[in-house]
Amino acid sequence: xxxxxxxxxxxxxxxxxxxxxxxxxxxxxxxxxxxxxxxxxxxxxxxxxxxxxxxxxxxxxxxxxxxxxxxxxxxxxxxxxxxxxxxxxxxxxxxxxxxxxxxxxxxxxxxxxxxxxxxxxxxxxxxxxxxxxxxxxxxxxxxxxxxxxxxxxxxxxxxxxxxxxxxxxxxxxxxxxxxxxxxxxxxxxxxxxxxxxxxxxxxxxxxxxxxxxxxxxxxx
Amino acid sequence: xxxxxxxxxxxxxxxxxxxxxxxxxxxxxxxxxxxxxxxxxxxxxxxxxxxxxxxxxxxxxxxxxxxxxxxxxxxxxxxxxxxxxxxxxxxxxxxxxxxxxxxxxxxxxxxxxxxxxxxxxxxxxxxxxxxxxxxxxxxxxxxxxxxxxxxxxxxxxxxxxxxxxxxxxxxxxxxxxxxxxxxxxxxxxxxxxxxxxxxxxxxxxxxxxxxxxxxxxxxxxxxxxxxxxxxxxxxxxxxxxxxxxxxxxxxxxxxxxxxxxxxxxxxxxxxxxxxxxxxxxxxxxxxxxxx
Numbered sequence: 001x002x003x004x005x006x007x008x009x010x011x012x013x014x015x016x017x018x019x020x021x022x023x024x025x026x027x028x029x030x031x032x033x034x035x036x037x038x039x040x041x042x043x044x045x046x047x048x049x050x051x052x053x054x055x056x057x058x059x060x061x062x063x064x065x066x067x068x069x070x071x072x073x074x075x076x077x078x079x080x081x082x083x084x085x086x087x088x089x090x091x092x093x094x095x096x097x098x099x100x101x102x103x104x105x106x107x108x109x110x111x112x113x114x115x116x117x118x119x120x121x122x123x124x125x126x127x128x129x130x131x132x133x134x135x136x137x138x139x140x141x142x143x144x145x146x147x148x149x150x151x152x153x154x155x156x157x158x159x160x161x162x163x164x165x166x167x168x169x170x171x172x173x174x175x176x177x178x179x180x181x182x183x184x185x186x187x188x189x190x191x192x193x194x195x196x197x198x199x200x201x202x203x204x205x206x207x208x209x210x211x212x213x214x215x216x217x218x219x220x
Numbered sequence: 221x222x223x224x225x226x227x228x229x230x231x232x233x234x235x236x237x238x239x240x241x242x243x244x245x246x247x248x249x250x251x252x253x254x255x256x257x258x259x260x261x262x263x264x265x266x267x268x269x270x271x272x273x274x275x276x277x278x279x280x281x282x283x284x285x286x287x288x289x290x291x292x293x294x295x296x297x298x299x300x301x302x303x304x305x306x307x308x309x310x311x312x313x314x315x316x317x318x319x320x321x322x323x324x325x326x327x328x329x330x331x332x333x334x335x336x337x338x339x340x341x342x343x344x345x346x347x348x349x350x351x352x353x354x355x356x357x358x359x360x361x362x363x364x365x366x367x368x369x370x371x372x373x374x375x376x377x378x379x380x381x382x383x384x385x386x387x388x389x390x391x392x393x394x395x396x397x398x399x400x401x402x403x404x405x406x407x408x409x410x411x412x413x414x415x416x417x418x419x420x421x422x423x424x425x426x427x428x429x430x431x432x433x434x435x436x437x438x439x440x441x442x443x444x445x446x447x448x449x450x451x452x453x454x455x456x457x458x459x460x461x462x463x464x465x466x467x468x469x470x471x472x473x474x475x476x477x478x479x480x481x482x483x484x485x486x487x488x489x490x491x492x493x494x495x496x497x498x499x500x501x502x503x504x505x506x507x508x509x510x511x
Contacts, residue, residue: 073426084424086417097418101427103222149425 002051003038012038013049014208020186022152025179027195028188029219030205036188039205040157043186044076045069057152074102077146077154077183081161083138085130091117091141092126098145112148120144120174136167140174147178154178156187160194168194192219222431229435230442233411240410241443244403248447248497251396252489253454258389259485260455260477265382272375278355280342283366290364291340297362298342303351308343312336339366397496400447404440404500411436412508419509432509437501444497448490455482 003013013035028036041047042054045061054061085094096109120140130138160168179185202217234241298307316335323329352370422432
């Protein structure tokens with residue numbers, strides 16, 4: 001597919017074609033402005049390609065009506081560099097909020113949220129506010145929120161961008177564990193350390209084109 | 221739980237920006253008060269038109285020196301006219317009585333006039349009040365006729381004034397409604413901004429659009445409904461307080477506005493207040509949140 005933003009001199013993604021299997025763990029790497037983030041946005045149906053198709057979970061996102069987007073998003077979890085937690089809610093409430101706004105009852109939240117917080121290693125810190133947690137812990141809350149609804153896909157946009165190397169590795173272990181439950185993980189990063197350690201599929205993008213697609217790759 | 225969540229959000233939203241909420245409610249109240257007043261006036265005017273035009277009379281005044289046979293001849297002619305529904309003869313004494321009644325507030329004038337000075341007349345109701353001109357041209361030169369007066373001309377003036385007041389009230393209502401509209405749009409923007417993090421998360425995890433929008437839209441609707449309540453209070457105040465003052469001068473001309481009329485016009489005010497607020501909020505959100 002091709003995506004050109006208005007006012008851009010060259011396409012952000014130029015004739016890119018990539019296929020990700022269910023249960024895969026894929027890194028998208030490349031310098032800033034190479035078009036990595038555009039891929040995430042397309043998978044989320046935030047932007048549409050000018051040419052070509054985006055198919056997620058067997059659904060053609062390109063032709064999807066915008067009113068179907070909310071329901072579609074429930075099958076995708078998202079983690080970002082800046083965590084995007086609600087500062088006036090505790091860890092538990094942040095995760096529960098994601099459930100409640102899609103219509104799950106409080107009873108469901110009471111059952112599921114402690115479970116997922118335990119899974120991400122935050123057992124005992126449920127009632128801390130984001131500012132009382134370290135960066136790594138905040139990102140764990142974000143991962144818990146993304147995963148609580150058991151999505152088919154987890155998108156991670158530079159999830160370790162704000163974290164020190166040790167904490168980054170812990171978050172990667174967590175994503176790896178989530179991947180082992182059968183969840184497809186798509187991660188955008190330029191953290192070479194992590195890519196080299198994980199030895200997973202690497203898709204390298206430069207100036208909107210795929211320059212490398214390697215199973216068990218390194219940052220290069 | 222979802223209902224409770226939405227309602228809590230509405231209350232929090234209204235409190236968070238309480239000065240703006242008050243401004244919104246006041247403009248809404250004034251606008252809806254004017255709208256309600258205009259509606260009442262419209263209703264009254266059409267009632268009155270029915271009433272007055274039904275009983276509208278054409279007066280054929282006779283010369284003071286009219287001869288009895290001229291009068292009888294005219295009366296037969298009028299009674300035989302197919303355009304005329306009823307003919308009513310008013311002699312000098314009768315005319316004086318009516319005159320006294322009409323000007324009871326001006327005793328000097330009443331004392332100055334003697335029954336003799338008042339003309340006799342025939343009061344006609346027409347089959348079709350519009351056909352006054354034909355009656356006029358037919359009878360104006362008949363012997364003994366002094367003047368023919370069409371009361372509907374007078375009424376037209378009165379209705380003209382009332383219609384003017386109504387249009388004025390409606391115009392103010394519309395101007396205030398535009399101010400209210402902008403305030404609603406602004407309030408919703410501020411509310412959406414202060415909840416931008418929540419909204420971003422909700423969009424991310426796939427909350428439905430209505431669920432994201434509902435608290436904002438309801439916030440505007442609640443303000444609109446409170447505004448319409450204040451508008452109603454203003455109308456009630458006008459009836460209770462104004463009834464004794466300037467409005468009483470118009471009494472007898474305008475049929476009095478009943479409580480029933482006021483409570484009938486309230487659903488109109490509440491409906492317009494709620495719907496206008498809801499649509500404004502929704503449109504604002506579409507631009508501002510892109511949901």
